[in-house]
Amino acid sequence: MSKLFQKITRSQLFLPIVALILVLVFNVIKTPTFFKITIMNGTLYGFIIDIINRASELVILAIGMTVVVASSAGTDISVGSVAAVSAAIICYSLGPSQEAYKVPYLVGIFLGLMGGMLCGVWNGFLVAKMKIQPMVATLILFTAGRGIAQLICAGQIIHVEKVEYRLLGSFLPGVPLPTPVFVAILVIVITWAILRYTALGMYIQAVGINSKAGRLVGINSSAIIFLTYIYCGLCSGISGSIISSRIAACDANNIGLNYELDAILAVALGGNSLGGGKFSLAGSVIGAITIQALTTSLYAMQVTADQLPIYKAIVVVIIVAIQSTEFKKWFSNLKRKYAIKAEAAS
């Protein structure tokens, strides 16, 4: 029994899950209706639904970020801007007409995702081939990305008026759950399958831990790093398409704004080391959901948008501190002291 308990508490996912549960429990106390789910017009409504719905694009970004962090021990800070680029490409190619798209819908989406991947190729080239530090390399698209998106939109906010465009960001007819959730699940499953059914997961970790040793056992380290950046670009693109569909427009200045920070935070909250190497996809997903749960619950408590960052920061500090090794050391010392005291007493 105690062995099982130890196994659970030592798992990397233990603390992230506890953090998420804490946030949720706190909510139930403050907002008793928190877990209530109602059905309106055949679709589900409620705080919980809202959380997983709004968390979708963050989950997708966090997955891309996770593989990048694992392989290159650096972060891709351009994900938000790349999302805007993808959104711009999609909106531009589909056009503003109410009756018909300029190109078929899937072609538009495809072009957008290609744009995202192309940005990933650029980042990957700088990091893997030119050996530029990831944060500096991706800083380029972080700033230039929104400019590119503006250029595509010719400085305008392009609205896609055709009603079907909203489906990706809302509900498919007859389906009670919001579409983004399905997209996020699809991305999770595909990523999981790739890591499970190829040796890529081990390669990424090996490269992140010791790329020299990785090379000597036959891994092409730069190719692996390159690949993870492209994948991250693709994830940014998917995320951009969802965000743009939610507002049925492309707002180059605001799509995915500050998302890179939340994505990095999601990876860290999931118990993943930002120093690269070992990673847990599930951890990042839970981290992303925790962040969204926090935001949604603060809104539910009528915290205004301008005060939100303060409360969020406090909670994040607590969660991150609990997971730090220093805290764990301190805690285990404390436990030992009590054990000794108890022994002395008996």
Added chain:
Amino acid sequence: MSNDLLTMRHITKNFPGVRALNDVDFTLRSGEIHALMGENGAGKSTLIKVLTGVEDFEEGEVLVSWMDHPLINHSPQEAQKKGISTVYQEINLCPNLSVAENIFIGREPKKNGMIDWKKMNDCAKKLLKDLNLAHIDVTKSLEHYSVAIQQMVAIARAVDIESKILIFDEPTSSLDELETEKLFQIMRQLKNKGVGIIFITHFLEQVYQVCDRITVLRNGELVGEYLIKDLPRVQLVAKMLGKDFDDLAAIKKEGIEKRDRANQVPILSAKNVGHRGTIKPFDAEIFAGEVIGLTGLLGSGRSEMVRSIYGADRPDSGELSIKGKKKKISAPIDAMKAGMGFLPEDRKAEGIISDLSVRENINIALQTKRGMFRPLNQRERAEFTEKYIKLLQIKVANPDSPVKQLSGGNQQKVILARWLLTNPDFLILDEPTRGIDVGTKTEIQKLVLKLAEEGMTIMFISSEVDEMLRTVGRMYVLRDGELVGELTEDQMNENAVMAAIAGGEKDE
């Protein structure tokens, strides 16, 4: 008794699942060089870590003569302040700082509140000059220099701190003979000044060269403390192993080298292969079932030669043929596919993938050889790991634990297992026995000979000449980045090898 500098009493330390130290006593007198001996995992390093505050301990006490209360350190910095400094087995310096900065980090000479760079660089230069390293540019960053020089810098740093107790944890494992001799001189000087020195090494010869006293540990327990003259070498080994030492000289077998090579196609032949700046173009022919040695001083190009064969440093001239067929090798994966395996010199930096499990570390080379899209299944992974843990007697409680938790010797066995699993025709072992205890050394040497008998070709590099003489059937000699000659079996004896390595008269 008044001579005692350091007394450690009843030290006990547990790691999860292992008792690393059990009721160990250790005494160091002032003005002595005291060897701490034992196999890998005997507890030498742990004892040092306890002393210097890297690890805490559960029971026991540490007393030093200049303090009237028990000493407990919480960090190496604290220990250093209290007069105990260490040169670690694994070099822990900052490669991107200059040599001078590395020597003076944390205690830089100041002038008007600012670092006095000139004074710092001058002092560093003088210190290194005392170590015969006058040619080092102390303002260059450390990573420009070889492992051996980095080690010397670490030593210079520790020597300069003027501690009462100085600990050398395997300081010579990457030094050549001249450098080692220089180090010993310095150790003797310090000893005459009354410093107490703890010396940990795997080289028995060196123990008898410099030490006054020996403490032997085995499996975390104290075996005993001896004066050097009371403990002949064979007995020391017997005490370390806890059994009689079977004579290493007996393991060498004869035969294969004597075979007629006239009509044989060499398994590997190199023509004019070279890598600019590290190894001049060389020709080599190696035959199946041979154990071929590469000998030379550190920096002579022995590692660089095998690295260019394996594609670790992409050769920029010449061509390689394997089994008579020309092969282009531009990256390690090409070499692996051509049937090669490579155990690198620097286990920590290039060998183990520290956070991955023992299982993954063993399987990874076979996996990359098979390709990303054909992953080994769970059963295969477990089976292969199990097989090689048994075969090489790797001491590990759980194959899923990270490889970094293993002792150095066992990590090396994991890397050996990694390559044996790929079933190579041609295996390159660059210093496979460095920093490894005597027992494991013998095991590895035996394994090398057994593999060769089964038809594997092995290229063997070692700094220890007698180990080479016992193991290899033919030797290439390297000097100053150039392949300068070859010694056949009947030419090989210690003197001949030394002469070949040193080559003619040299100034300096």
